[in-house]
Amino acid sequence: xxxxxxxxxxxxxxxxxxxxxxxxxxxxxxxxxxxxxxxxxxxxxxxxxxxxxxxxxxxxxxxxxxxxxxxxxxxxxxxxxxxxxxxxxxxxxxxxxxxxxxxxxxxxxxxxxxxxxxxxxxxxxxxxxxxxxxxxxxxxxxxxxxxxxxxxxxxxxxxxxxxxxxxxxxxxxxxxxxxxxxxxxxxxxxxxxxxxxxxxxxxxxxxxxxxxxxxxxxxxxxxxxxxxxxxxxxxxxxxxxxxxxxxxxxxxxxxxxxxxxxxxxxxxxxxxxxxxxxxxx
Amino acid sequence: xxxxxxxxxxxxxxxxxxxxxxxxxxxxxxxxxxxxxxxxxxxxxxxxxxxxxxxxxxxxxxxxxxxxxxxxxxxxxxxxxxxxxxxxxxxxxxxxxxxxxxxxxxxxxxxxxxxxxxxxxxxxxxxxxxxxxxxxxxxxxxxxxxxxxxxxxxxxxxxxxxxxxxxxxxxxxxxxxxxxxxxxxxxxxxxxxxxxxxxxxxxxxxxxxxxxxxxxxxxxxxxxxxxxxxxxxxxxxxxxxxxxxxxxx
Numbered sequence: 001x002x003x004x005x006x007x008x009x010x011x012x013x014x015x016x017x018x019x020x021x022x023x024x025x026x027x028x029x030x031x032x033x034x035x036x037x038x039x040x041x042x043x044x045x046x047x048x049x050x051x052x053x054x055x056x057x058x059x060x061x062x063x064x065x066x067x068x069x070x071x072x073x074x075x076x077x078x079x080x081x082x083x084x085x086x087x088x089x090x091x092x093x094x095x096x097x098x099x100x101x102x103x104x105x106x107x108x109x110x111x112x113x114x115x116x117x118x119x120x121x122x123x124x125x126x127x128x129x130x131x132x133x134x135x136x137x138x139x140x141x142x143x144x145x146x147x148x149x150x151x152x153x154x155x156x157x158x159x160x161x162x163x164x165x166x167x168x169x170x171x172x173x174x175x176x177x178x179x180x181x182x183x184x185x186x187x188x189x190x191x192x193x194x195x196x197x198x199x200x201x202x203x204x205x206x207x208x209x210x211x212x213x214x215x216x217x218x219x220x221x222x223x224x225x226x227x228x229x230x231x232x233x234x235x236x237x238x239x240x241x242x243x244x245x246x247x248x249x250x251x252x253x254x255x256x257x258x259x260x261x262x263x264x265x266x267x268x269x270x271x272x273x274x275x276x277x278x279x280x281x
Numbered sequence: 282x283x284x285x286x287x288x289x290x291x292x293x294x295x296x297x298x299x300x301x302x303x304x305x306x307x308x309x310x311x312x313x314x315x316x317x318x319x320x321x322x323x324x325x326x327x328x329x330x331x332x333x334x335x336x337x338x339x340x341x342x343x344x345x346x347x348x349x350x351x352x353x354x355x356x357x358x359x360x361x362x363x364x365x366x367x368x369x370x371x372x373x374x375x376x377x378x379x380x381x382x383x384x385x386x387x388x389x390x391x392x393x394x395x396x397x398x399x400x401x402x403x404x405x406x407x408x409x410x411x412x413x414x415x416x417x418x419x420x421x422x423x424x425x426x427x428x429x430x431x432x433x434x435x436x437x438x439x440x441x442x443x444x445x446x447x448x449x450x451x452x453x454x455x456x457x458x459x460x461x462x463x464x465x466x467x468x469x470x471x472x473x474x475x476x477x478x479x480x481x482x483x484x485x486x487x488x489x490x491x492x493x494x495x496x497x498x499x500x501x502x503x504x505x506x507x508x509x510x511x512x513x514x515x516x517x518x519x520x521x522x523x524x525x526x527x528x529x530x
Contacts (some may be wrong), residue, residue, distance in 0.1 A: 082368060088365070091294070105373070
């Protein structure tokens with residue numbers, strides 16, 4: 001049974017159709033990325049799956065529950081990291097973890113959870129003394145302290161500096177090591193590429209591409225560029241080997257050099273930007 | 282029950298650890314009592330009561346409104362705007378346990394405050410001990426709960442964390458003043474008419490009846506009904522309008 005199953009999901013805010021009938025499934029133990037620009041409907045989708053919002057249409061099943069029903073059994077098994085939230089500034093890291101642990105029937109060990117998110121040295125520090133990155137770790141810690149099967153991470157690294165992002169990525173990878181299913185939203189392409197087993201690209205409320213990060217680029221055309229008599233020539237091809245062979249054979253036969261020749265495979269970024277640009281806004 | 286006890290302990294830890302809430306909610310009414318008590322503690326009112334005992338009854342009323350109404354409203358708005366309520370909403374903690382623990386925590390804080398007020402009056406100003414301790418204890422719990430209900434309703438009307446303290450005190454301080462919390466209630470008819478629709482005046486009337494005249498808490502069912510109606514009205518408004526998610530943004 002998939003951890004998450006979504007069929008024809010729709011949600012509007014007044015006249016604005018935020019989510020326009022999307023389908024996807026997330027397998028247990030998978031890290032699934034919802035990738036898209038701001039306003040694409042990522043947070044709306046995640047908040048429906050978390051049980052915060054009611055859907056207008058479609059079928060949604062998360063861990064065998066309808067998240068909209070708000071059942072306690074469902075909440076026992078999910079962990080949520082919100083885009084932004086503050087916690088009680090004068091409590092310590094350990095006290096905040098202990099408060100959240102007490103809400104669950106079978107929580108993880110508090111100290112072990114603090115170590116897991118790398119806050120062991122800050123165990124007795126007040127929340128107000130933590131850096132931005134450490135606060136995010138705290139958010140993740142309290143999402144994990146209930147020992148959930150499924151963890152939602154809504155834009156976990158937005159606003160981070162590069163070093164803090166690398167650290168956060170290590171944390172997400174450690175979730176995979178724990179066997180957790182992870183649903184991650186991001187508008188950073190490299191983040192999806194680094195972390196997700198599969199990615200759905202969401203643009204204007206619709207999924208325009210779904211697959212492994214490597215699949216997204218596999219079908220893309222390659223580009224061959226060279227200069228002929230100083231003029232730039234650009235060839236797009238789906239068969240770069242054949243095209244290159246023909247080009248070089250012809251050049252050798254003519255005794256000519258293909259100046260500044262390069263072959264470029266489209267990166268995920270090219271594919272992504274193309275997908276985003278194709279959509280009317 | 283286990284989660285309720287856990288959440289009550291958590292509420293107490295959060296309350297006492299936070300200097301602003303512990304100072305403003307718990308210490309401020311005590312300070313006000315000492316300050317006003319030293320100003321006119323030895324006088325006698327026109328009705329023939331020692332002014333300090335009238336003040337003590339008024340400060341018990343102000344304390345109930347401050348702890349119940351201001352404490353509940355400000356805490357709820359700040360937690361909502363910080364995303365703490367939204368965060369808690371995704372955990373198995375039931376909403377009923379959350380609110381029951383928040384209310385119990387307020388009752389605990391105010392019961393302690395009422396004991397300290399009575400003890401301070403006794404030690405420093407030689408005020409009398411209540412002749413009807415159970416009636417007074419009932420009023421303490423009843424009043425704090427009713428004002429907490431109004432706090433929930435008010436929280437649903439406040440939009441920002443920054444403004445919560447200002448809005449709450451804009452309501453609370455004039456109400457306390459008009460209702461005679463700080464002593465006299467000798468006002469022009471217009472102000473008196475306003476005080477006559479506010480719950481704190483009736484609550485202080487009840488406290489005066491029990492503490493100064495040794496009457497039972499049930500001696501004025503009409504006043505009880507007004508306070509209860511305000512509390513229920515606030516709680517119902519909250520139940521209809523209250524949101525768990527930040528309003529700003």
